[in-house]
Amino acid sequence: MILEKNTPSGNGIRPWIIDTTLRDGEQAPGVVFTAGEKYRIAQLLAEIGVNELEIGYPAISSEERENIRTIAALHLPVRLTSWARASWDDIEHARSCETEAVHISFPVSPLYLQLMQKDYLWVQRQLQELVPKAKKYFNIVSVGAQDATRTPYELLKTFVLDAEACGADRIRIADTVGIATPISVLDLVGRLQSVSPTALEFHAHNDLGMATANAFTALEAGCSAVSVSVTGLGERAGNAALEELAVALLLNNQFQCKIDTTKLAMLCKTVSKASGRPIQDQKPVIGKSVFQHESGIHCAALLKNPLSYQPFLPSEVGRKPHELVIGKHSGSAALKHFYHTRGISLTRDEASRILSLVRRSADEKKRALTAHELDEIYAIRSQKG
Structure with a gap:
């Protein structure tokens, strides 16, 4: 099993870049990709050098599962991940899609637990049941802390330790409503790294216009991975933008990023056309x-x-x-x-x-x-x- 590590190499730190355009990006209101558009976007993302693609939510429909299986059959030189809720039915659907990895998302904040009429003991039981079972079928099992940045630190710390104990390969710290700032990310990542050696991923949203800055800061703070989307496509104000982060990493001698930035304009144009979301004139990098x-x-x-x-x-x-x-x-x-x-x-x-x-x-x-x-x-x- 190959697990990403944000560790120094001879030429700098190698960040692990996860693109979620085909999953979180398509959740943007009114955005629907055709099967052909999904295949083309996946191919371009693999060509550009992204490390991992979160390519869909299998439980949503049989058509979604078929699209994911078709992309998996392309044997692209990139890790493919399916997204699932903390439900064995969701994980079974992901298993049928034959992706190398699965990401299992858990509600963690008091607000989200209340909305789902659950408590943290339920989260612990689900972790203990689902992660070991999923590891029998997937090379990589990632777990996500939904609404992590509105979760009391001690509760988030407990989730990280519980996920580690259950064998999770990576833990996603999700800034679900985009309230984090670079300083808060620096502090949170540093504190969590001190309690667990498990690889951390930061998932940024752009509600306050700081998604790319937060993703970059998370890598500087030692996160193993960050998730992004092309043009920042996503719910509400979107996610951290792949093209912005890629160029920021290119200009910073601290990092060694394998993304071929010369193909960013073509990739962004393709996603813009498929999503029906025009690129604004002042959009960084590609406007x-x-x-x-x-x-x-x-x-x-x-x-x-x-x-x-x-x-x-x-x-x-x-x-x-x-x-x-x-x-x-x-x-x-x-x-x-x-x-x-x-x-x-x-x-x-x-x-x-x-x-x-x-x-x-x-x-x-x-x-x-x-x-x-x-x-x-x-x-x-x-x-x-």
């Missing part, structure tokens, strides 16, 4: 605006060094080169560069005069100008001499 620049100071610097106002190059995530947008905030350097690409060389005085026209027009239109509009401005200016 349209990420590599667009208008500020005169920024554009002048970018023409000298593309890393001056970009943390990474567009090519590193499979994007086209950066774009200099001409508008109200543009400077003469960007304007001269634009016209140079049209075969027109401007003097400093010419650039200054045209720039005033550009800024006036952008003010009136309340937007940047198109190439056609800039050509017209040059033609009008030339006619006037």
Whole structure:
């Protein structure tokens, strides 16, 4: 049995990345993937170098089980996991799907126990019954603490110790409603690691906009694994975004991550189309605006060094080169560069005069100008001499 470890290698820490786009991602309201879309997404995730795919919830339907079995039959070079509630019927359905691993989710917080009309003694009994039985059929058995970040520490600690005693291979600490902060994650992971050697996974949600930061912090704190989804797709505000975490790991010399970031743009575009969720312009890493620049100071610097106002190059995530947008905030350097690409060389005085026209027009239109509009401005200016 190969178990992930967030341990130092010769070139840095190797984090274990679990993608849950096909399970938690599809739980986003109104999102339904076709069978073909699921196969394609699974293939792309395997190609990009994700370590593990949580590919579905078998108990939901016979169609879901068939889709999972078909993906399993592809023999992708990645661990496949089925998701289950703390129910033997759910685990039996997962067993029929022939995935290498199963994740069993348990309610842990007082609120969730109350909602299910259970107490912690029921959780203990389920752990003791289900985990050993599941280990007879799966190479890896992961257990999850639902609503862990709203669970009193002593109760969560007890769950971790009970899960370890029952033979769980990994324990998921779920920030189910996204209330964690990096400092709280750092503290919680550190405390739990001190009581058990069992591998920990952090599952972040983005309700406060901190999912990726929390996932990254969990790895820094020593978590063996984190779960993410493509574009952050998921319930409510979504999950930690695979593409954001992958680039954060790429830029940090502390980690050795095998994800091929040059394929991120294609992967995100595929998931966006399949989910019917457009990628927002300002979405980190993959949004349209990420590599667009208008500020005169920024554009002048970018023409000298593309890393001056970009943390990474567009090519590193499979994007086209950066774009200099001409508008109200543009400077003469960007304007001269634009016209140079049209075969027109401007003097400093010419650039200054045209720039005033550009800024006036952008003010009136309340937007940047198109190439056609800039050509017209040059033609009008030339006619006037």
